[in-house]
Amino acid sequence: xxxxxxxxxxxxxxxxxxxxxxxxxxxxxxxxxxxxxxxxxxxxxxxxxxxxxxxxxxxxxxxxxxxxxxxxxxxxxxxxxxxxxxxxxxxxxxxxxxxxxxxxxxxxxxxxxxxxxxxxxxxxxxxxxxxxxxxxxxxxxxxxxxxxxxxxxxxxxxxxxxxxxxxxxxxxxxxxxxxxxxxxxxxxxxxxxxxxxxxxxxxxxxxxxxxxxxxxxxxxxxxxxxxxxxxxxxxxxxxxxxxxxxxxxxxxxxxxxxxxxxxxxxxxxxxxxxxxxxxxx
Amino acid sequence: xxxxxxxxxxxxxxxxxxxxxxxxxxxxxxxxxxxxxxxxxxxxxxxxxxxxxxxxxxxxxxxxxxxxxxxxxxxxxxxxxxxxxxxxxxxxxxxxxxxxxxxxxxxxxxxxxxxxxxxxxxxxxxxxxxxxxxxxxxxxxxxxxxxxxxxxxxxxxxxxxxxxxxxxxxxxxxxxxxxxxxxxxxxxxxxxxxxxxxxxxxxxxxxxxxxxxxxxxxxxxxxxxxxxxxxxxxxxxxxxxxxxxxxxxxxxxxxxxxxxxxxxxxxxxxxxxxxxxxxxxxxxxxxxxxxxxxxxxxxxxxxxxxxxxxxxxxxxxxxxxxxxxxxxxxxxxxxxxxxxxxxxxxxxxxxxxxxxxxxxxxxxxxxxxxxxxxx
Numbered sequence: 182x183x184x185x186x187x188x189x190x191x192x193x194x195x196x197x198x199x200x201x202x203x204x205x206x207x208x209x210x211x212x213x214x215x216x217x218x219x220x221x222x223x224x225x226x227x228x229x230x231x232x233x234x235x236x237x238x239x240x241x242x243x244x245x246x247x248x249x250x251x252x253x254x255x256x257x258x259x260x261x262x263x264x265x266x267x268x269x270x271x272x273x274x275x276x277x278x279x280x281x282x283x284x285x286x287x288x289x290x291x292x293x294x295x296x297x298x299x300x301x302x303x304x305x306x307x308x309x310x311x312x313x314x315x316x317x318x319x320x321x322x323x324x325x326x327x328x329x330x331x332x333x334x335x336x337x338x339x340x341x342x343x344x345x346x347x348x349x350x351x352x353x354x355x356x357x358x359x360x361x362x363x364x365x366x367x368x369x370x371x372x373x374x375x376x377x378x379x380x381x382x383x384x385x386x387x388x389x390x391x392x393x394x395x396x397x398x399x400x401x402x403x404x405x406x407x408x409x410x411x412x413x414x415x416x417x418x419x420x421x422x423x424x425x426x427x428x429x430x431x432x433x434x435x436x437x438x439x440x441x442x443x444x445x446x447x448x449x450x451x452x453x454x455x456x457x458x459x460x461x462x
Numbered sequence: 463x464x465x466x467x468x469x470x471x472x473x474x475x476x477x478x479x480x481x482x483x484x485x486x487x488x489x490x491x492x493x494x495x496x497x498x499x500x501x502x503x504x505x506x507x508x509x510x511x512x513x514x515x516x517x518x519x520x521x522x523x524x525x526x527x528x529x530x531x532x533x534x535x536x537x538x539x540x541x542x543x544x545x546x547x548x549x550x551x552x553x554x555x556x557x558x559x560x561x562x563x564x565x566x567x568x569x570x571x572x573x574x575x576x577x578x579x580x581x582x583x584x585x586x587x588x589x590x591x592x593x594x595x596x597x598x599x600x601x602x603x604x605x606x607x608x609x610x611x612x613x614x615x616x617x618x619x620x621x622x623x624x625x626x627x628x629x630x631x632x633x634x635x636x637x638x639x640x641x642x643x644x645x646x647x648x649x650x651x652x653x654x655x656x657x658x659x660x661x662x663x664x665x666x667x668x669x670x671x672x673x674x675x676x677x678x679x680x681x682x683x684x685x686x687x688x689x690x691x692x693x694x695x696x697x698x699x700x701x702x703x704x705x706x707x708x709x710x711x712x713x714x715x716x717x718x719x720x721x722x723x724x725x726x727x728x729x730x731x732x733x734x735x736x737x738x739x740x741x742x743x744x745x746x747x748x749x750x751x752x753x754x755x756x757x758x759x760x761x762x763x764x765x766x767x768x769x770x771x772x773x774x775x776x777x778x779x780x781x782x783x784x785x786x787x788x789x790x791x792x793x794x795x796x797x798x799x800x801x802x803x804x805x806x807x808x809x810x811x812x813x814x815x816x817x818x819x820x821x822x823x824x825x826x827x828x829x830x831x832x833x834x835x836x837x
Contacts, residue, residue, distance in 0.1 A: 233687065283689035291687075297680035299808065300673075308677045311670045312689030318698055321669035322662060330670065373689055 184210045185247065186377050186409045187232070187287075191267045192241035194227050194433075195259065201227040203433040204241075204266050209377070214403060214410045216420045219430035220453060225413045226292060228430070229381055232411075233289050234279040239263060242271055245285055245377070250277050284312055288375035290366045292382045292413075298355040302346055302365050305354050306337045309372035337372065343405065344368045360391055367402070377409045378402070384416045396422040421445065429453065468813045483649040495762055501649060501717055503757035504656045508710040510737040510749035511663050516703035517735075518744040519667055521679030522603070522696060523611045525731050527707050529618030532726035533594060534587035534708025535715035536625060539640040540633065541583040542716070545569055547642040551635060558632040580644070584655065584712040591708030594621075595701045603696045618731060626723035639722025643715050655713060659706050664746050666702065675699050679744075740797055741804050748806030764789055 187209040194202040202224040209215045217225050230236045232243055234251065239259055242252035254271040255263035277285075288309075297305050310333040316326035324330075341347050344364050349357055354365060363383060370378060383399070384392045396419050403410055414420045420427060421441045429437040429444060431453040437444060444450055486497050509527060516524050545565045548557055568579065602613045624630060626637040634640070646652045666672055674695050677685040686692050715721050733756075741752030764786040771781040780788075797804075809815070 235683075278691070279683075279686040280689045280691045283687060289687055291684065295681050295684040295687075297677050297684065299680060300676060304673060304676075307670075308673050308685075308690075309688045311674045311677075314670050316670065318666060318669075318671045318702070321671050322666040324665070324669075326670075333670065369688065 186211050186213075186245070187411065188244040188247075189228070189232065190242045190244065191270065192228065192231055192238050192243065193263075193266075194224070194231055194236060195239040195255075195263060198262065200264065200433050202231065202238075202430075205430070205433075205435055207428050207435070207438070209409060209411055211409055212403065212407070213425045214399065214412065214423050216412045216414055216424040216427045217430060218414060218417075218420055218427060222432075223430040224433040225430055226381060227433075229289070229379060229413055232282075233287065233379065234277050234282040237276050240267060240271060242275075245282070245287060248285075249275050250282055250285065251275055280312070283373055283375075286374070286376040287379065288370035288373045288377075289379040290363075290370050290381055290383065292385060294362050294366055296354040296362060296366060296369070299353060301351050301353055302357065302368075303337060303341065303350040305365060306340055306368050306372045307333060309369045310337060312373060340368055340372055344371075359386060363387075363395075364398075371402075371406060375408070377411060378406075380410065380412045380414075382413055382415060384414060384419050387416075389418070392416055392419050393422075395419065399423050471813050479653070480650065483653050487648045487650060497649060499758055499762045500754070501646070501652050502761065503754040504652055505710055505713045505717055506734065506737060506757050507750045507753035508656050508659050508713065509707055509734050510741065510753045511660050511746050512703045512706035512710065513734050514738050514741070514743065514746060514749045515663055515667065515675075515706075516699055518738060518742075518749075519672065519679060520675040520696060520699040522700060523607050524614040524700065524703070525611045525728075525735070526614030526618045526704070527734050528726040528728060528730040529614075529621035530591040530595065530704040530707040531711030531714060531730065532618075532621050532625060532723065533591040534584070534711030535721050535726065536634055536640070537587035537590050537708075538583050538712030539643045539715045539721055541565075541568075541586065542580065542644050543640060543642055544644065551640055551642055552632070554638060555631040555636070561633065580716070581655070584709050587712040588705040588709040591711075592701045592705040595704035596697065599697045599700045603693065603700060615728065615731070618726075618728065622723045622726055625726075634723075637723060639720060639725075640715075641720035643719050643721070645716050645719050646713075652713065652717075655709075659709055660746070660750065663702070663706060667746060671695070671698065676744075736794070739804060740794070742806035742808060743804065744808040745804065745806035745810055747811035748804055748809075751811075752805055759793070760786075760790055 185208060187207075189205060189207050192202055192205045193200065205224075205228055207215075207217075217228065219225050227236065231238045231251065238251060238253050239255050240253060240263065243250050252271055252273055252275040254274070255268065283289075297308065300308070314321070314326070314329055314333065316329060320326050321330075338347070338350075341350050344367065346361065346365060346368060349361060354362065357365065367378075367380070367383070380399070384395055387395060399410060399412070400423060402408055412420070412423070424441055427437075427439065427441060427444045428435060429447075429450050431449075436449045436453060437447045439447070486493055486500070490497055509531065513524075513527050516522050540561065543551055543565075545562065548562060548565065551557075569576070598617050602610060602617070605613055625634045628636055630636060667675070674685070674690050677688065677690055678692060678695055682692060711726070714725075718725070737753045737756050738749055740756060741748030741750070767781060767786040767789050768783050769781065771778045
């Protein structure tokens, strides 16, 4: 088996006349931490949503562990509107809904935390275990599956313990402090037993010290859960700290890729982030 | 509270309720009003919990309850009316020969079959409604909130229109309705059927599927990202909710002894919605408590306001037929204004909460005594 976990091929996402992601290709190997960075509105989250099945791309394909999970080509009205490349390369349509993709072993967090607000931390994580439960509604109601249920509870407690959330397990999610909500969201994603974890701006709204802790935390996660991690991030410190490789997106286009050092010295990236002086000095 | 004590308390409560039912059964003549109203309350509790399952726990604002109840009620009624009364009931256009033959065959079966046939009929009504729910769920469950409410409301009216249409005369007796439906043999029987239905729904809600329903209510996008198939789970909740609504509809037919399509108009759905809102959207025990309270006060306790009242020769105005509904509406307004989340909110009844309340009361009394000493 190849080492490749995720491969995005020629993804274009076009909303009407707006091209949010333009012909993006990238690869992520096993146990890597790869970051996707770019200024606001560069199309990072859109790319994420295509990978996780929220959007069907206008053109292109996504492979997870060598298996195609999303594939599309411009058709209908889009065919006339479509301005991107590789127009005729893809001819088959594969569409997996987000829940199917999660089942395959890809879990995500959200940019603006999306916990089950009125449920406890424990329930939040426990719900993510539902997908792997074998019981049907009858056997679950009549408690024929009590062994499985017990195992789910134990696994959840274990996971909360690893992520340091045991003390707050009976607290309602929306009453938790911000940092713990972030942790809880990661715990919930991990409860689906993923191979690839997608973090959408995990450091949003954190101060420098919390960001440092987060970096260590993400490193730790990879080791403990044998994960491959794909991060979208704004915080340069965090990205440079944790990434094995970085992809830079600007206006939907990939403008650079490489190790943190290479990216730091890349003129196009610096221009994209700091802007180019108008008189070209 | 310890687990063993909780079990003992629950068993005691169940026995107490059973004893009350048996007492009412034995003294039916003396407590006729209590008997009837409580029986209706129990039936409403089943529908209210089933509506709460769909609306409160899964977050699907469905207003189709009356339609599903009608399906259950008509299936139950058609199967249960004894063959000897058939000609009296279908006196206008007669009954379809196939149904009559089936009934005669059913009645020729041994007596133990007769004994279980009411339960079987209720189950059958539920299954028919579940099938309908599965079919209309496919297009309708793609809609969200208000749109879903309107679509299900429409479905409920369609069911009513079909039942009362002249083309259905030989099956549902059209707009003349059905009567002479055999009733419940006892309060205990009503109670046990209701208890089994409610227990199943509560167990489902506490299982991993119930948690998935709640996840969908809280955040669909997140639920889907956690691997929960939205459509499958919404469909499941909708089907099970409709199944139990239909069972309750069958029970209502047995309770009322005679039904027609107007029994299942939109107002019935509103009555149930009211019970769910007062009890707390997302609380099964809240729905049960509120179903009993609302039915009791609407049908019985507030009757007082319907009769003319004179104090010392002075005739109090306003006290006349229909005034009770005014009082009832005022109480509703007050409840909704001051208990916005209903009696129970999203909480369930638990002995721990009762224990805490008791303790709080004790402390309050204790502190008052302490305060008195200081003075």
